[in-house]
Amino acid sequence: MIAASVALGALALALAWPVPVALSRAEWPARSPATALALWQGIALGGGLSMIGALLAFGASPAGSLTGAATALLPVLVAGPIPDGFGVAHLAALTLAVGLAVHLALNLGTTAVRAERARRRQHRLIDLLASPASEPTGARVLSHPMPVAYCVPGLRTATVVTEGLVDLLDDDELRAVVGHERAHLDQLHHLVLLAFRAWHAALPWFPIANRAERSVATLTEMLADDAPRRRVGVEPLRTALLRVGSSGATAAYADAPVDAVDPDERVLERRLARLEADLRPLDASARNANWLLATGIVAVPVCVLAAIAF
Known part of the structure; x- marks a missing residue:
């Protein structure tokens, strides 16, 4: 033992x-x-x-x-x-083990509940404020000048773009952005991110938890880039990222719009570098x-x- x-x-x-x-x-x-x-x-x-x-x-x-x-x-x-x-050390070890397991499980549960509530709230807002699906993407459209795209996962999913994004991008670029968001939904990235967010919430003092969450978020963005890159091509996706990034907004995955803007610009830089290098x-x-x-x-x-x- x-x-x-x-x-x-x-x-x-x-x-x-x-x-x-x-x-x-x-x-x-x-x-x-x-x-x-x-x-x-x-x-x-x-x-x-x-x-x-x-x-x-x-x-x-x-x-x-x-x-x-x-x-x-x-x-x-x-x-x-x-x-x-x-002895006291044995009992302390057993108590700490049980406490840590319960703490991690409870954080996972509460993080999942909060995320689901946020998704339901976003779906209600989308139903109220968004226009019907637009051509050629099929995404819901919000009347807002800032160019933003995001998706809301769950049993009921939604992909949303703003009028500012539609006006900024051409058809191929818009397809690339919406394809990126739908790849997040199809590949269930919200479940992966949920686990790492819960881990970080459970151990906020643990530096690796923050590093892991950021690394995983970057990887899901790269995975979501691969779908439109195959269907639309590298150039429309790269141009869309440059245009949206230079506008100060983003076209990244989120559980809700409040999470859609990633403050870490290095993620965008790494995505662009990956597209430009065409890594094997x-x-x-x-x-x-x-x-x-x-x-x-x-x-x-x-x-x-x-x-x-x-």
Whole structure:
């Protein structure tokens, strides 16, 4: 049990700092954003499981298994006394593990509820203020001079553009922007971003949580760029990004318009650089290796926890 705790602790430490820092600074994610996104998800999930698992393994070590610890401690949880072998450090580790798991789960739930409420509010505003679908994009149109496009995900989806955007762009550029927004909806990026926003909200003092959320948001933008690039071409998409970016607005994914403007201009710069460089994806062997790494990062703590459960 102690060996399992040390192993999981070492993995949690690696996934909490050097691994995500190296990934956030790497250049290859721009070439294969889907692969990098899977790796980020593996790091987040594997790191959380490893952190909680290390605490559980240490706290349950006097009993020899998680089941044994539960059997020994639950009956005396209120009345006592503490069973032999369990010290303050063991009980503190078990309490911290349970508290951390509950804290993360509650933040995920509350973040999801807030996002759903925001989406419903946006759908009501769109129904009230937006004009019917426009040609040639099929997006709803808001009467506003600022050039903005955004999408609202969920069971009911909507893609919205402003009159300012329609006036600013030609037909191909407008198709590229709307195609970008619809790619966010089709690829369910809001679910990926929701998990990382919840992680950041749960651990706002944890620098990697902020770094991970920003990196994942950038990757989803790159993935959404690939759909219109294939259908409309690179040039209309690049020109649309330049025109919209220079106007001070954006055409980025958001749960709601208040989130649509990304204050980090480096995201736009990285998207433009990726389009201008026309980067080639990683080869199949490199992509497979990263997918296996992402799977392994999650599988290791799961297997260790399963091994010490009984």
